[in-house]
Amino acid sequence: MEVTLSVKRFDPDSDQHSSYNQDYVVEMEESATVLDGLIKVREEVDGTLALRCSCRSAICGSCAMRVNGQARLACNTKLVDIVDSGKVVVEPAGNMEVVKDLVVDFSPFWDKVRDVKPWLDPEGPDPDPDQEYLASNEAMLDLAGVMACIMCGACVSDCTVLEVDPNFLGPAALAKAYRFVADPRDSDDEPRLSDLNEYGGMWDCTRCMQCVEVCPKGVDPMGRIMSLRDKAMATGYTSTYGARHSMAFTNGVRQEGRVDELSLPVLSKGVFNIVEQIKMIPLGIRAQLAGKRPPILPHKNPGQENVRRIFNRLDKHDNSPDRLEIPTAIIGLASPVVLTFVAIIAFLILQFYWNSESVSGLKPDAYQSGSVEPFTRFSYFHNCFWFYCDPETSGSELVVNSNAEAER
Numbered sequence: 001m002e003v004t005l006s007v008k009r010f011d012p013d014s015d016q017h018s019s020y021n022q023d024y025v026v027e028m029e030e031s032a033t034v035l036d037g038l039i040k041v042r043e044e045v046d047g048t049l050a051l052r053c054s055c056r057s058a059i060c061g062s063c064a065m066r067v068n069g070q071a072r073l074a075c076n077t078k079l080v081d082i083v084d085s086g087k088v089v090v091e092p093a094g095n096m097e098v099v100k101d102l103v104v105d106f107s108p109f110w111d112k113v114r115d116v117k118p119w120l121d122p123e124g125p126d127p128d129p130d131q132e133y134l135a136s137n138e139a140m141l142d143l144a145g146v147m148a149c150i151m152c153g154a155c156v157s158d159c160t161v162l163e164v165d166p167n168f169l170g171p172a173a174l175a176k177a178y179r180f181v182a183d184p185r186d187s188d189d190e191p192r193l194s195d196l197n198e199y200g201g202m203w204d205c206t207r208c209m210q211c212v213e214v215c216p217k218g219v220d221p222m223g224r225i226m227s228l229r230d231k232a233m234a235t236g237y238t239s240t241y242g243a244r245h246s247m248a249f250t251n252g253v254r255q256e257g258r259v260d261e262l263s264l265p266v267l268s269k270g271v272f273n274i275v276e277q278i279k280m281i282p283l284g285i286r287a288q289l290a291g292k293r294p295p296i297l298p299h300k301n302p303g304q305e306n307v308r309r310i311f312n313r314l315d316k317h318d319n320s321p322d323r324l325e326i327p328t329a330i331i332g333l334a335s336p337v338v339l340t341f342v343a344i345i346a347f348l349i350l351q352f353y354w355n356s357e358s359v360s361g362l363k364p365d366a367y368q369s370g371s372v373e374p375f376t377r378f379s380y381f382h383n384c385f386w387f388y389c390d391p392e393t394s395g396s397e398l399v400v401n402s403n404a405e406a407e408r
């Protein structure tokens, strides 16, 4: 079988500072893997091609790279299964800096794994030297899946969050964290979960499933991250942004049979977190202007009872902590979208009030003429408000004075 391997090359020592694709045509057996092809190229065609490999048996995890756009183990990927019109595109793993050709720098990967303290911190006194720490079969069965991780970095290569936020711990490190949090012999669950609650931790995963798709060992990193979240909430970490978002999402769907986009951001940021609520106002304005404001008043969704029935059934098997049972429709009324709407109405009322005769006596001459721009009028309202609020200076006379001063 003749195959063209189109390999992405980069040599920091050459004059060419950008990467480029180089095609190698090789004759391969039907049973050959991508790694076999690359080794043939390096040994018979171009000795300058750099790549990492060791076991050639999907055990050591050193040959992860992108093949036809997706992270795979090169030694575990048969050419015949992926060749497209006689061509296979091979690139270095993503989300890590390229050292040379197909070799990437794994330092950030290992730093993040180290950050989650990947070691057991057992409870109680040390057992006798001829004894051991025991864990139940069930616990070890659950852990067996995550212990199959070979630290190849395929999941990290294709993680969509790491692409935009290098601070994210990433699927491999979080799966490793789960391995120790879920181990019944470990006594450090609370501090571990507390650390994972921070920015860049378990709540930053967007559940895109990409890590699940590319993991060659079926570790299911995303599933482990979701289990970490459950454990964090069961431990009592329910006042983080992520936990609140999760509870609000579930509660909204349970009550209304749909995602309530109005109450979701309010509950996620925290109902009394005024600063964060105000920060969302521009988003509310954009939603209003784009005609994408969610409905303000609660409405019944067709099939809502069926969704409730599913929840009731799930509840029978559920051990998670109590949910926030505040009616989401009520919370939605405090959302920035509604607040923006109210602010616009208030502004229009003030405009109307401005044009009415009842305030004409308070307006300085420049304002009386009607030639003042709306923005300046807004400053005038602001001044009025400021002086009326000050017990020392309240009164219409001072309001006029303040504006006369402003004009000067």
Ligand code: SF4
Residues within 6 Å of the ligand: 155, 158, 159, 160, 161, 162, 170, 171, 204, 205, 206, 207, 208, 209, 210, 211, 212, 221, 222, 225
């Ligand atoms: S599911 Fe989460 S961890 Fe996995 S690739 Fe997507 S964002 Fe990354």
Ligand code: SF4
Residues within 6 Å of the ligand: 148, 149, 150, 151, 152, 153, 154, 155, 156, 171, 172, 175, 214, 215, 216, 217, 218, 219, 220, 221
């Ligand atoms: S979770 Fe899977 S893809 Fe990620 S490092 Fe481990 S084995 Fe590789």
Ligand code: FES
Residues within 6 Å of the ligand: 052, 053, 054, 055, 056, 057, 058, 059, 060, 061, 062, 063, 064, 073, 074, 075, 076
């Ligand atoms: S060479 Fe070891 S996993 Fe591919």
